[in-house]
Amino acid sequence: MKKLYRILLVLPVIAVLAFTSLGKDDALKGTRDEIIQVMRDQEAAWNMGDMQGFMKGYAQSDSTLFVGKTRVNYGWQTVLDSYLKAYPDQAAMGTLHFDLIRVEPLSKKNAYVVGKWTLMENEKPASGHFVLIFEKSKAGWRIIVDGTS
Template sequence: MKRFLTLFILLLSVIVTHAQDKQAILKVMDKQREAWNNGDIEAYMQTYWKSDSLMFVGKSGPTYGWQNTMDNYKRGYPDKAAMGFLTFKILKVNLIDKTNAFVLGGWNLKREKDAPGGYFTLWFRKIKGEWLIVCDHSS
């Protein structure tokens, strides 16, 4: 019985941690959306791993590095009108292990003259206790 109780407590702990990690990742996504909708690319970029190893894959192919990714965002979205209003539809959050997660979702921008949208896959890694995007493939 003691062994069963120990296993039950361990399983419960894993389930709780799993749920907390999913919530933390969704909070990062909310923070990202909020920063974007405030026209603040610098705050938006704080959800990404600040490393030369960050990878962003878009229609032009891969970009490596946090600064290069930031520069591309600033060129592509020079002002709040270009940024529009961002919404996400999260389709899946899959925790791979204690420090890696995969997120699949859709994105939409509402702007004065158009409403582009697409899908993304994100690889999150827990670095120093914080969930950060280490690879973003957006189309």
């Protein structure tokens, strides 16, 4: 009888823990899905020649940081201007593809993404890797730090 009593006491605790962890997993999956969608939207905008649409993935802030092979840019507008200088039209933009290696929530408001980018422009592929830090705001998940090589 004591054994049955112990089991009956432990079962609700196990059930609560199981449901709590399920909720966290669902929330993490939702976060991952939302961030992946931002990346897919950026990819689609780029491939349509829509630089403004591509930039919607970034936080529109003076503190947005882009670290590339040869430069460090601060601010959404500076990042946009740099992209426009390097890719003045759709032909120059080519076709972009992201291969997302890891999408990892760090908290309710922050996550990071590790991936590979491939750009086909004039049949000459270019590629490299990136690490992005996302922050959740009223506008949704946005990139606040972009380290691209």
